Amino acid sequence: xxxxxxxxxxxxxxxxxxxxxxxxxxxxxxxxxxxxxxxxxxxxxxxxxxxxxxxxxxxxxxxxxxxxxxxxxxxxxxxxxxxxxxxxxxxxxxxxxxxxxxxxxxxxxxxx
Numbered sequence: 001x002x003x004x005x006x007x008x009x010x011x012x013x014x015x016x017x018x019x020x021x022x023x024x025x026x027x028x029x030x031x032x033x034x035x036x037x038x039x040x041x042x043x044x045x046x047x048x049x050x051x052x053x054x055x056x057x058x059x060x061x062x063x064x065x066x067x068x069x070x071x072x073x074x075x076x077x078x079x080x081x082x083x084x085x086x087x088x089x090x091x092x093x094x095x096x097x098x099x100x101x102x103x104x105x106x107x108x109x110x111x112x
Contacts, residue, residue, distance in 0.1 A: 003074040003108075007081035008067055014081045014111060023077045023108040028069035030062040031092070032100040059100065063087060066104035079108035 013019050066087070074082045085106035092099040 003071040003079055003081060005067060005071060008071060008085055008106070009081065009083050010085045012084055014083065014109075017081070018112040019083070019109045020112045021110040023074075023079050023110060025105060026070050026073040026077070026079075026082060026108045027103065027105040028066040028073070029104075030066050030069075030102045032058055032062045032102065033097070059089075059102075062100065062102045063104075066102055070104055070106055074106075074108040077108045078110070080111040081109050082106040083109055 007014060009015075067085075070082050070085065083106060085104060088103045088105075090101045090103075092101055
């Protein structure tokens with residue numbers, strides 16, 4: 001049995017399901033380098049306005065990766081779902097390089 005992405009929720013329980021047992025905290029971390037080409041394209045968007053599709057795509061990929069890793073960790077614990085998921089984004093910069101850190105945490109649970 002594996003935890004599927006539809007069993008990853010930000011709420012304290014899976015809607016329509018009762019939690020039987022909390023198995024522990026699971027977490028995943030993704031560090032995303034924002035390369036010079038993304039920076040230039042993102043900078044142009046800042047100047048002319050609008051959304052930066054390149055940055056949004058990179059953030060979406062990081063979120064999807066972290067959520068898959070949460071599901072994998074929960075599966076190892078023989079959980080049915082992960083509840084209370086929190087996604088925290090931070091910027092790491094220095095030396096002319098920018099990176100985005102995404103940390104995802106939640107509680108692996110067994111459902112009735």
